[in-house]
Amino acid sequence: MTGPVLAVDQGTSGTKALVICPERGVIGTGFAEVRPRHRPGGLVEADPARLYDSVIEAGTRALAEAGESVVALGLANQGETVLAWDPATGRPLTDALVWQDRRAQSVCTELLPHAEELRALTGLPLDPYFAAPKMAWIRRHHTREGVVTTSDAWLVHRLTGAFVTDAATAGRTQLLDLDHVRWSRRALDLYGLADERLPEVVGNAQPVGATRAFGPEIPLTGLAVDQQAALLAQRVTAPGGAKCTYGTGAFLLAHTGSVPRRGDTGLVSCVAWQLAGRTSYCLDGQVYTAASAVRWLTDLGVIEGAADLDAVGGTVPDCGGVTFVPALAGLAAPWWRGDLRGSLTGLGLDTGPGHLVRALCDGLAAQVVLLAEAAATDLGSPLDVLRVDGGLTRSALLMQTQADLLQRPVEVSALPDATALGMGALARLGAEPGLEVADALPHWKPAAVYEPRISAQEAGERMGGFRAAVDMLLREADG
Known part of the structure; x- marks a missing residue:
């Protein structure tokens, strides 16, 4: 080129x-x-x-x-x-x-x-x-x-x-x-x-x-x-790897190779890309509200913007018993219940902005964990690591929460604009037939790696609390 x-x-x-x-x-x-x-x-x-x-x-x-x-x-x-x-x-x-x-x-x-x-x-x-x-x-x-x-x-x-x-x-x-x-x-x-x-x-x-x-x-x-x-x-070009992008929503994609993988976990099976006549497929799971949920919290005056997540969340050691299911535009995979609305429970007179921020981070991270678990089930093997990108990855609090609940390392991309960089690679491949995919991709390295800091037992308890809150929403919606 x-x-x-x-x-x-x-x-x-x-x-x-x-x-x-x-x-x-x-x-x-x-x-x-x-x-x-x-x-x-x-x-x-x-x-x-x-x-x-x-x-x-x-x-x-x-x-x-x-x-x-x-x-x-x-x-x-x-x-x-x-x-x-x-x-x-x-x-x-x-x-x-x-x-x-x-x-x-x-x-x-x-x-x-x-x-x-x-x-x-x-x-x-x-x-x-x-x-x-x-x-x-x-x-x-x-x-x-x-x-x-x-x-x-x-x-x-x-x-x-x-x-x-x-x-x-x-x-x-x-x-x-x-x-x-x-x-x-x-x-x-x-x-x-x-x-x-x-x-x-x-x-x-x-x-x-x-x-x-x-x-x-x-x-x-x-x-x-x-x-x-x-x-x-993110150089996830073969089965076994997954990435999650935290933008307006959060989107987890896992590569499945040259054959579409139709599981029963609620994830979407779709085309990853078609290059030189060869089609690759992926599993896709969605969280409808990520940065848009942060924007909602901002509009309420709890924080002044996404840059405040760490500072405000850092004023308290935990959620203070608050559980937030941020289904502000419904729940996507694996439930596919767009009719549901979010819930915020466990509030008390001692609940402050920091507790709400931590509860939001827990709620977002928990949904991504459920998507990763579903992908592992459909693939037949657990994901070794999760590569992440998008604006919300700047929040150390959210990324640490993600690693804690996932009980896997979370690698934050050093590429601030992964989508545009991926498009650059595709444009280059389209303009230069014969160029190898690996040679067109940007050099990948993590800007940070977050390792789990809590035990599997504590992660399980926190995930259990989130699942219970979702189950309550489902029961209420279904009468």
Whole structure:
């Protein structure tokens, strides 16, 4: 490769862009905020124009800081965010329904008799988190015009004119035949989407067009879901390893090799990436609220921001008997109960901000532990170590809590922007056929390693308390 690449990570709360040189590393960065709208009833929307503008703003800033031209572009997307749009003009016909949006629950309820069939076909449980229920909801309640796709297809079309989506993103729709990596006619029929014009499913590293949106023409050669891009950057490229990204939500992915692994623990089976015609798969578990739960605590005035977690949590030695199930947007894997609301129990007159912060850290970490345990069950062997990235990994309190409850080492990535770095690698692979995957990836080393500091017995007791709190929520919800 003879030059730098531009890697853009279009996320839920903002878009990050990096200019990455193969010899010098990151030489330019840019960021543009995106503020989704949270409305009553679990509705979460974003302005499509803002999504696109944020890509251009972040990318332009990164290029300006680098002061160099780039040879390729990679674009990561949110995965399950959808909208309807006019393919002739590129004009959005609806707001973007963000992955956290729950309005398509009615579609899922209607399809409950086909839930197991859909899981067998696509690897995904029936839940409005995924793209297909939102796509069907838009068609039933909003507009029959244009096309309805995940946000990446619209962004790529705006940038290049191409009508494509990558294999990993297509695998997050519940419309992809997981074994054959092509659209499933049966799934489309079940969702009432059989007549839809769908984007072509392409590999994650190949030329799909070119854009002049940033100035000089740049080939677009890499596409992926944000979490899969982070998995690649963390060098989890073979079975046995897992990573967790702590962003708006927390997402644990475990590599399963060249065959999809369909377990019964509640984890999602999906495409990790498709490179040079070869497909790799992963197990995926989700925590709907991570940084968004910290933001909620901030909005209440308990802390001033995520940077306060350690300082405020450090004022007390433990949770003071408080248990927090931070299901502020429902519970995802392994329960798939988006209808549940969070709980905060064990409060007393002596409860202070530090106890609430520690209880939140415990609640987030406990959910990740349950995902790791589920992945180990489906894989048939325990995970040796967990590699982590994302903004919340800056909290030593949260990371130590994670290691304590997991009873395994937690390796914090020294890569502050793993998703964008993974996209840079995919863009490079797409621009330079024959390049080995390992040679395209950033050098990986941990910035910190957290070892468990409590006994397995204490970890078990704390996990038992969290499980009991979740069980109580389930019993209350089910009457």
